[in-house]
Amino acid sequence: MQSRRKLRFRLVLSFALFGFGLSVLFAVASLYVRSKVEDQLVVSALQHDVDQAVDQIIAHPDQQTHSELLEAWFKSDRTLYKMPLAWQDLSTGVHDITEADANGVLRHYKLAVRRKDGIIGFVRYDVSREELGKRQLVTSLFAVVLLFSLLSLAIGLWLSRKVLKPVSQLAQRLRDFRKAGKAEPLAQHFADDEVGELAHALDEYAARLTAMVERDREFNSDVSHELRTPLAVIASTTELLQGSPDLTDKLRERLKRIERASRQATELIEALLLLSRAERRGPTRGETTEVARVAADVIESQRPQVRGKPLEIELAAREPVSVNAPASVLSVALTNLIGNAIKYTLEGTVRVEVGAGRVEVVDTGPGIKPEDAEKLFQRGVRGEGAGGSGAGLGLAIVRRLCELYGWEVSMRPRTDTNGAIATIVFG
Known part of the structure; x- marks a missing residue:
């Protein structure tokens, strides 16, 4: 006898392990994707910034180079006019600015403004690279979700076959019994769990049903014999009496009624017995x-x-x-x-x-x-x-x-x- 393991316990344990494993995989994948995207973003932004600075020095050695990633300006009220017109009326705080660069490409900036004692400071940070990184992160997460969904589907199918295999085996054995026309004990083929209990209950039900059908068959056989015999005697006796030459018309009519009633009773018994047998076998x-x-x-x-x-x-x-x-x-x-x-x-x-x-x-x-x-x-x-x-x-x-x-x-x-x-x- 196999060790007793409840089907409910197996289902709970399987899905608990599945959920735990999926959560761990998702956490690890999220950390990996975040680290990978963040690293690529920082590296790409720094490399691009230093590349443009070097290219600027080579192209214009007489000009002072600057960073495109992070730039700062500090003006007074008298020199504020040198800044872009859209910046001049900005209050203290961080503002979202979208404007075209020197090449006519729209770029997104974060502009920090500070006004104090006649000094206005501007610090501009290019967030276009971060937005690119966010899109890459969303794409990566979407791919991870799709991958985990397919993985969950595959694991779910495997778990369902594994956990519900005893139920499928029980159903298959029942179908085989129907084809074979006879029932065999089911409980001995299954573990002592819920499926085993169901198989045991089906065995008990099959035993009771078989006994009931056997009693019904024996009753039909007894009824067929015990009722047909006296009816046959009545029919034959009535037929003999009708052949008597000294019968009056009244007695003859009564004998005919007995004969008809006997025939009707015989037909009714045959129909009921046929109905009882046919409802079992067609x-x-x-x-x-x-x-x-x-x-x-x-x-x-x-x-x-x-x-x-x-x-x-x-x-x-x-x-x-x-x-x-x-x-x-x-x-x-x-x-x-x-x-x-x-x-x-x-x-x-x-x-x-x-x-x-x-x-x-x-x-x-x-x-x-x-x-x-x-x-x-x-x-x-x-x-x-x-x-x-x-x-x-x-x-x-x-x-x-x-x-x-x-x-x-x-x-x-x-x-x-x-x-x-x-x-x-x-x-």
């Missing part, structure tokens, strides 16, 4: 189902609900529509939609329309509010007038089945009269 396809045929079967199975009501059920198949899904899935969806329409419609018509890649169930019941249309597909929500019947799960199951196969189910009120329209659009 929908089952390959079986083509004719929508109009299933709709006709559902309508016939729901006719007993119409007894005692002035209600008609119509099927309008405008064009053939087929879906790539088991018949049991479509039957469960249509049974809920058509059954709800019959239950809530006291009189009038329930019309099932098939065509244009969809099926619509149109009724003349009390209708629904537009704001309640989406809520009806939530678990436990029942429509107004449902009374105490139903648990509000039918439309929720329809929504899950439709989402599984890429269909769109919706409910909306009619605009021409009372009633509602339930629609399934097949994708």
Whole structure:
């Protein structure tokens, strides 16, 4: 087991060292640049000043030489007129002067003036060289900032890869598990730090999830066996009883109702088991189902609900529509939609329309509010007038089945009269 080092500690330590090192480098570089520029400035200014003095002596040996870098004049009130006109009215202090030299080049000077007891002193210092030095310093600092920025970027990238490498490794192992289809312990591959704690938590979560999926699989298998067997017995017994020659019409009709209810229960169980398996592994396809045929079967199975009501059920198949899904899935969806329409419609018509890649169930019941249309597909929500019947799960199951196969189910009120329209659009 590797030594425990907190990820937070590594991040803080890394950036603290990085900041300290960067500050030291910047301080050293600033001192070096300042010393270098200052030295070059002084050397250049002195050399230029002595060069011009020597050149002046050679050109005019009879004239007294002077310094261009630093010059001084001392005048009285009577001889002040010999100084430049712009200087004569200057008060005591240091003034910024910009004027052209003998060669017509603009130069920047600092002019110190002192007036006392009729004596006026002028000391002029050429700061043009200093301004050149400042520009060189700014350029150098800009280059240093750019260099340090690139260096910081490079070090930051290196530190981020170094510090966050365990997190990237954890993510990569999770991606590998998804490709392989099975999970292996993660914690053993990481140090006892935050990433190791995360890996350990993921291992525990994977173990709980695996156990839950296994229990769900076992439950589905048990339900499939325990429920299908009695339903098969009911269906076979009903079929045998219907073959009896001494049955009355009333008993025969009741046996048919038992047979339809048994078939509906079988289809519902198959759809729910398929839904449970498909939500884990994807929908089952390959079986083509004719929508109009299933709709006709559902309508016939729901006719007993119409007894005692002035209600008609119509099927309008405008064009053939087929879906790539088991018949049991479509039957469960249509049974809920058509059954709800019959239950809530006291009189009038329930019309099932098939065509244009969809099926619509149109009724003349009390209708629904537009704001309640989406809520009806939530678990436990029942429509107004449902009374105490139903648990509000039918439309929720329809929504899950439709989402599984890429269909769109919706409910909306009619605009021409009372009633509602339930629609399934097949994708």
